Amino acid sequence: MTNREIATIFSEIADILDIKGENPFKVRAYQKAVRAIEGLSEELRAIHARGELRQIEGVGGAIAKKIDELLTTGKLQYYEREKASIPDGLLAMLKIPEVGPKKVKALYEKLGIDTVEKLEVAAQAGKLRELPGFGEKTEQNILRGIALVRRGRERVLLADATELAESIVEKLSQLKEVSVAVPAGSLRRQQETIGDIDILVISHAPQKVMDTFTTLDCVAEVTAKGTTKSSIRTKDDVQVDVRVVEKDSFGAALQYFTGSKEHNIQLREIAMKRGLKINEYGVFSEKTGKMIAGKSEEEVYAALELPVIPPELRQGLDEIDAARDGKLPALLEPSQIKGDLHVHSEWSDGKNSIEEIVEACRALGYTYVGIADHSQSLGVAGGLEPERCEKQIELIRKINRKLKGFRVLAGAEVDIRSDGTLDFPNELLAKLDFVTAAIHSGFKQTRKQLTDRVRSAMENPHVTILAHPTGRLIGRRDPFDIDVVEILQIAKKTGTAMELNAHQLRLDLKDVHLRKAKELGVKVAIGTDAHDLTELRLMRYGVATTRRGWLESKNVLNTLSTTKLLKALKHA
């Protein structure tokens, strides 16, 4: 039973208890456990085997016992019982925006509505307004919510959300009434996918900001418009919220709206113990009500005797402990990246010549670029035959002779075949500056097959980097079933680096596994997998993801100087 499956069960338990009107803190305890499990880099099975379940923050005796039951029997009696106690359809109803546990309960008990379909019919017939607390507007909102769920409320990729947010920020910034406009929320935390975009604005004329925001070209629908907060849905179906605050509360608001929710709850608990109260307007003394901080995030954290925690780390895991103990990492900065280690040229399925790539990379301030075109097996991607690869190496040497202060590294993205053998002979691999091995087929193999396959590739001394280790495409293809922790342990032994593929659809390895890599001392190589020059800019999302994984410059290969990098790649 996977972490994901266990988290889903606890999440359903929380929903069921919520609908039944149980103690809300019990509901929250289950939700907290769900988030804790989702944040694990390790399988619960392994933690269970070591008897360390209760060391997980948010997992106490009762939940540990339930995890034990799930892992040993594959079932949970408590869950079966609770699930049987309410109709299945109620959980689906809860997924509709505007419909929460109280409404579900009322709809079910008073009108016998127990499916989304029945709810839709009743709303259309104007039956809901008979219930106390329900009116015509509520009916319309519920119908809209149902349509929204049917369309599938997909989360937006970090790169797409960033682009949209930056365009809105730019337009709001042009107003003379606006002094600052910045993204907050999960976007500022650089989460790999974004639900809603939050933008925070400092202005003394909030109404003007609200009016401008709700009438932007991209707006399809205004879902809320207040004096300091408005929400819209764009034509691309993304929800965007804008909040306006006063200058003196900006730090508190930025902290508050950056989240994560769990991080903020932890901060508030600390504040409470110190006789302080935090809200989006500032930090206040509980006794006197006097505001003691709020202008900047520095002030807010300082009021709790903490250094500012970088937004990417605010995940509600152990970052506050680390901050208190002075153990926050010096996270990787974009400016520390000296080159891209995964770029495709026109030799395989890329669009540009090596010379064009060099020029673009120099413009980005890099001092090297790793060309890694596909190998022969990948026919669809114009994979190189060994002879073509030899030719490419020659050309790269020729280009390098003409370059000053820049170096093209001759590499290849070599296919790991289904049987674990590599797609190029060793003699050829030996001539390359670096070899990135990757799985591009046979995703459906068993966990053991896939893990063994990658192991045999990594054990080849010429292989320096394992590309996109889990093969996932965010929102499109699940990661293949591979034991990432075991792969990392093998990498430690063989000295292989793990790629962080910075392509917007991949971000592979993901944050929790990067952190595990750091713990194990496995180096990370960031590559954009660019197939054209514009994709070279995806590096920023790679850097952001390493930051979420607590990586520092010393953990990342492409912060090294050319000489040191070449040496490190040979060693690997």
Next chain:
DNA sequence: GCCGTTTTCGGCCCGACTGTTTTCAGTCG
């Protein structure tokens, strides 16, 4: 259900907006 430099009991983050009310509950983040 979790948790403990006040605690093994009694707390558990906080406010905006909406729609329904005529002072507030529900939902959301």
